[in-house]
Amino acid sequence: DTAVSQTPKYLVTQMGNDKSIKCEQNLGHDTMYWYKQDSKKFLKIMFSYNNKELIINETVPNRFSPKSPDKAHLNLHINSLELGDSAVYFCASSQDLGGPQETQYFGPGTRLLVL
Amino acid sequence: AQSVTQLGSHVSVSEGALVLLRCNYSSSVPPYLFWYVQYPNQGLQLLLKYTTGATLVKGINGFEAEFKKSETSFHLTKPSAHMSDAAEYFCAVRGSGTYKYIFGTGTRLKVLA
Numbered sequence: 001d002t003a004v005s006q007t008p009k010y011l012v013t014q015m016g017n018d019k020s021i022k023c024e025q026n027l028g029h030d031t032m033y034w035y036k037q038d039s040k041k042f043l044k045i046m047f048s049y050n051n052k053e054l055i056i057n058e059t060v061p062n063r064f065s066p067k068s069p070d071k072a073h074l075n076l077h078i079n080s081l082e083l084g085d086s087a088v089y090f091c092a093s094s095q096d097l098g099g100p101q102e103t104q105y106f107g108p109g110t111r112l113l114v115l
Numbered sequence: 116a117q118s119v120t121q122l123g124s125h126v127s128v129s130e131g132a133l134v135l136l137r138c139n140y141s142s143s144v145p146p147y148l149f150w151y152v153q154y155p156n157q158g159l160q161l162l163l164k165y166t167t168g169a170t171l172v173k174g175i176n177g178f179e180a181e182f183k184k185s186e187t188s189f190h191l192t193k194p195s196a197h198m199s200d201a202a203e204y205f206c207a208v209r210g211s212g213t214y215k216y217i218f219g220t221g222t223r224l225k226v227l228a
Contacts (some may be wrong), residue, residue, distance in 0.1 A: 004158070031214065039221075040220070041153075041203055041220065041221045042218075042220055042221070043159075043205065043221070044218070045215060045216065050214075055214065056141040056214070056215055090158055090159070092159075094214075100147065100166035100167055100211070101166075102147075102209075102214070103149075103161055103164065104159075104161070104216060105161075106151075106157050106158035106159040106160070107162065108157060108158045109156075109157070109158050112130070
């Protein structure tokens, strides 16, 4: 069974379009994250939700809007896509928020290419 | 505030040779430290982590890392490299009591036959 899954795996779209990426975890974790990995492999956190509540919101354009319908899902909607949004987007989840046992588990990534 | 520096964006070793990937951190609170591995076109997988206790941490695939507070380092080692170790390796830090992870810029390990 896949612990953290993302759909789609690949996404190619035109500038100006709106797209969504979905993430689901079956680990029973309370916290989920979205990361962006650029072409130089730099990995930066974008958002984090704990029990459907937003707890981390980095300096991300407001074209990006996360939505957590329940603890097991964290979706990312992107409006008016730009060339600079091309990257790999990773979803992750964890338990024991902030504690020593907390470990993040990552999804396989969604490769977004904006043309 | 926390930060992570990984020295060497690319490291090449011969098969069977020692692997040493360097990570230095800064943290205003006691840190939790992590090493992740990313194989091509895949997500990140946890190799090992340090939270408290023993400073020498053993992980999967024969890797280990030692937390050295005096040097603010958490270098990753493996005695004998295998071809399957070729991947991107990320060091990460999280302050105790916080939930924000800071990742280093990664080190690509190449294993030569």
